[in-house]
Amino acid sequence: MNNIIDKKELVGIIEQALYSDELAIFAGAGLSIxxxxxxxxxxxxxxxxxxxxxxxxxxxxxxxxxxFYYNKHITNFQLSF
Known part of the structure; x- marks a missing residue:
């Protein structure tokens, strides 16, 4: 069983996911650092x-x-419309 795909097939899979609104990109902290x-x-x-x-x-x-920080400070936050 060969689970390796070539670049062209990978691009096709990503393209299909993009056009069907199923593509999600996870960019970790390493990218921002x-x-x-x-x-x-x-x-x-x-x-x-x-x-x-x-x-x-x-x-x-x-x-x-x-x-925890968010929870502590959001309780003091009041929305006004």
């Missing part, structure tokens, strides 16, 4: 400090840190 933007850790240093947390101890779960 290479472009000179912040890493997750750098981005969350100030929110962690605001929560009196040591960012170096939170490295294993930065998504939860971001969610």
């Amino acid at each position: 290479g472009a000179g933007y912040y890493s997750w850790e750098e981005l969350l240093k100030k929110p962690a400090k605001n929560l009196n947390l040591d960012i170096s101890k939170e490295k294993h779960d930065l998504i939860s840190l971001a969610q």
